[in-house]
Amino acid sequence: MSATRRSGLLDEQTQAAQRREDRRRFIKLAAAGTTIAALGGYYFLAPDEQTKAARRERLPDGRARLPxxxxxxxxxxxxxxxxxxxxxxxFRLRVHGAVDAPFEIDFTELLSLPQVELDLDVHCVTGWSRLGARWQGVRLAELAARAQVRPTARHVILEAAHGYTANVPLDDALADDSLVAHRYEGESLASQNGAPARALIPHLYFWKSAKWLEGVRFVERDEPGFWEVRGYHNRADPWLEQRYG
Incomplete structure (x- = not known):
């Protein structure tokens, strides 16, 4: 079989797998009730129609699902x-800073911690959103509990490869949907998406979700990160369009 033919077959297999995943997600959402099913139906629409449909959806707090x-x-x-x-x-992940029990774990130890799988939306400051993707990982709150974060801590600095950092308020870091994620859509993270593990703070713009994560540091005083010192907004709430400071 020629290389071109093999490439074509792989593309077809990838597309078929994506269609199966979309159907799986839709059926799961539909089983949860008609209100939730409405949130899943756009997976069968063209991208422009998906955007229109997502703008009509509402989160539990009343905000539009799509910022x-x-x-x-x-x-x-x-x-x-x-x-x-x-x-x-x-892989090594340090959990340190304003904590009473700092620790470091490898990838095997990360997998030994309580795992969660969540369907989450993520929003990039450049204007795209990926809705309802399945992520797996460990809640940052789980790491915080093990490290015994001090009451004086107010922020978390996510430390990544080559000195990259992203700062988030403590409450955002400890939210139920904030993770150290190592799987995306049922597969290990791809290298370009931050393998082997990345931070995931889905309710803030995606630059806060530091890729190639190496450390989680709890601090008493805020420390603006890589993009924040270059003019990007310190909080980065997509619904307030906090793109730039």
Whole structure:
């Protein structure tokens, strides 16, 4: 079989797998009731129609599901950054700072912690959103509990490869949907998406979800990160369009 033919077959297999995943998600959402089913139906629409449908949906708190200025896409875009070491065998995560029990874990130990799988929306400051993707990982709150975060801590600094940092308020870091994620849509993270593990703070713009994560540092005073000192907004709430400071 020629290389071109093999490539074509692989593309067809990838598309078929995506269609099966979309059907699986839709059926799961539909089983939860008609209100939730409405949130899943757009997976069968063209991208422009997905965006229109998502703008009509509402989150439990009444906000539009799709923040202002965003368009729905079907796959994550590999947005920048200097790639870290993607080997699981080389992974080390330090949890430290304003804590009473700092620790470091490898990838095997990360997998031994309580795992969650969540269907989450993520929103990039450049204007795209990926809705309802399945992520798996460990809640940052789980790491915080083990580290015994001090009452004086107010912020979390997510430390990544090559000195990259992203700062988030403590409450955002400890939200139920904030993770150290290592799987996306049932597969290990791709290298361009932050393998082997990344932060995931889905309710803030995606640059806060540091890729190639190496540390979680709790601090008493805020420390603006890589993009924040370059003019991007310190909080980065997509619904308030907090793109720039």
């Amino acid at each position: 202002p200025g965003q368009k729905v896409i079907e796959q994550l875009k590999p947005m920048g950054g200097s790639r870290g070491d993607i080997r699981k065998s080389a």
